[in-house]
Amino acid sequence: MDNPSDLFTRKTLQEEPGVAWKQTEQSQSVVNTNTPETKTIDNRVMDNELVDQVGQLTRALHNSLRELGYDERLEKITAEVPEAQDKLTYVAAKTEQAAERVLNATEMAMPIQDRLSSEAMNLSQQWKEALEAQQNTPVDTEKFRNLLIQTLAYLDEVPKQANATNSYLMEIIMAQDFQDLTGQVIKKVTRMVQDLEVELLQLLVKNKKATENKKNDASEGLVNGPVINPDKRSDVVSNQNQVDDLLASLGF
Amino acid sequence: MTDKNIKFLIVDDFSTMRRIVRNLLKELGFSNVEEAEDGAVALRKLQNGNYDFVVSDWNMPNMDGLTMLQNLRANEALKNIPVLMVTAEAKKENIVAAAQAGASGYIVKPFTAATLNEKLNKILQNMENSISAA
Numbered sequence: 001m002d003n004p005s006d007l008f009t010r011k012t013l014q015e016e017p018g019v020a021w022k023q024t025e026q027s028q029s030v031v032n033t034n035t036p037e038t039k040t041i042d043n044r045v046m047d048n049e050l051v052d053q054v055g056q057l058t059r060a061l062h063n064s065l066r067e068l069g070y071d072e073r074l075e076k077i078t079a080e081v082p083e084a085q086d087k088l089t090y091v092a093a094k095t096e097q098a099a100e101r102v103l104n105a106t107e108m109a110m111p112i113q114d115r116l117s118s119e120a121m122n123l124s125q126q127w128k129e130a131l132e133a134q135q136n137t138p139v140d141t142e143k144f145r146n147l148l149i150q151t152l153a154y155l156d157e158v159p160k161q162a163n164a165t166n167s168y169l170m171e172i173i174m175a176q177d178f179q180d181l182t183g184q185v186i187k188k189v190t191r192m193v194q195d196l197e198v199e200l201l202q203l204l205v206k207n208k209k210a211t212e213n214k215k216n217d218a219s220e221g222l223v224n225g226p227v228i229n230p231d232k233r234s235d236v237v238s239n240q241n242q243v244d245d246l247l248a249s250l251g252f
Numbered sequence: 253m254t255d256k257n258i259k260f261l262i263v264d265d266f267s268t269m270r271r272i273v274r275n276l277l278k279e280l281g282f283s284n285v286e287e288a289e290d291g292a293v294a295l296r297k298l299q300n301g302n303y304d305f306v307v308s309d310w311n312m313p314n315m316d317g318l319t320m321l322q323n324l325r326a327n328e329a330l331k332n333i334p335v336l337m338v339t340a341e342a343k344k345e346n347i348v349a350a351a352q353a354g355a356s357g358y359i360v361k362p363f364t365a366a367t368l369n370e371k372l373n374k375i376l377q378n379m380e381n382s383i384s385a386a
Binding site: 099106222227236246 | 272275316339343347348358360363
């Protein structure tokens with residue numbers, strides 16, 4: 001802490017605003033007299049000047065915040081920001097879990113349906129062949145008997161398999177329970193962001209200088225993720241037909 | 253008649269999306285399917301395996317889908333593999349950039365099984381036509 005600029009900042013920050021401003025005027029007059037003689041003044045004076053100004057600004061901002069009562073309100077809201085992060089992490093985890101559950105259940109149910117379907121087709125084909133053969137030749141009772149047994153076995157199997165499929169369908173329904181939970185959490189986060197926006201906006205209006213900063217309208221680039229409100233924009237497509245039309249219009 | 257044994261590579265950083273595409277491909281009769289979680293992994297796999305078709309996301313860590321596509325098209329051995337982009341990037345700028353980089357098709361998420369089927373068949377049809385023309 002033997003750095004002179006550190007000591008200087010601490011000093012000015014502890015002083016009353018009026019005194020601190022006077023200090024700035026003094027420093028400025030040193031820099032403004034930029035004659036050949038004063039040019040030899042080492043950079044430390046410049047550093048002091050800069051640190052001092054930052055100190056003044058911080059102080060001024062702090063004071064105006066306190067006067068307007070924003071410090072407490074902002075403090076309260078910013079305390080909610082980490083909480084919002086946790087909430088959104090929770091939403092991401094819940095939705096991922098649900099997607100996994102649905103995919104698992106579907107991948108289990110599909111082979112059951114496929115087996116039922118192919119076995120039915122197989123039996124149907126055998127019956128057709130047996131009936132056709134029976135028109136030309138004497139009835140092959142043994143063959144019919146075997147078919148009958150196979151068919152009965154299949155019919156007994158169908159309700160079991162249907163039950164299994166049903167339980168996977170139920171699993172898919174249950175996996176949607178995330179919607180209720182994430183919905184509530186997202187509403188809370190949305191409200192918190194709205195509050196934060198209102199407070200920050202008011203702060204910007206009161207401290208007009210800040211609003212004079214140029215609006216950042218730099219291009220977003222090509223990696224933006226899903227478009228949340230395509231209806232409000234003209235530079236995005238909102239469905240596959242528009243993609244196809246655009247590509248066709250370009251000759252692709 | 254399309255060869256149902258053609259080898260697919262699904263490139264997406266979300267495992268659920270990879271599973272969805274894998275299941276859709278299975279429904280369409282294609283079960284020779286491998287997965288990669290980003291463009292860099294995909295490029296390595298493509299260089300080492302005989303893949304016939306790539307279905308790729310755009311926005312991924314390490315290497316995004318467009319960069320992967322550009323790398324593919326610049327590689328003499330891999331430049332003819334069809335690449336179908338399946339992505340949430342819906343800016344017109346994106347679609348044009350993908351087309352210019354040599355994408356074989358572009359699907360915006362969320363998409364339906366019918367859309368995937370249609371685009372896939374169109375690309376496969378073009379492949380067959382270019383093979384028989386050659």
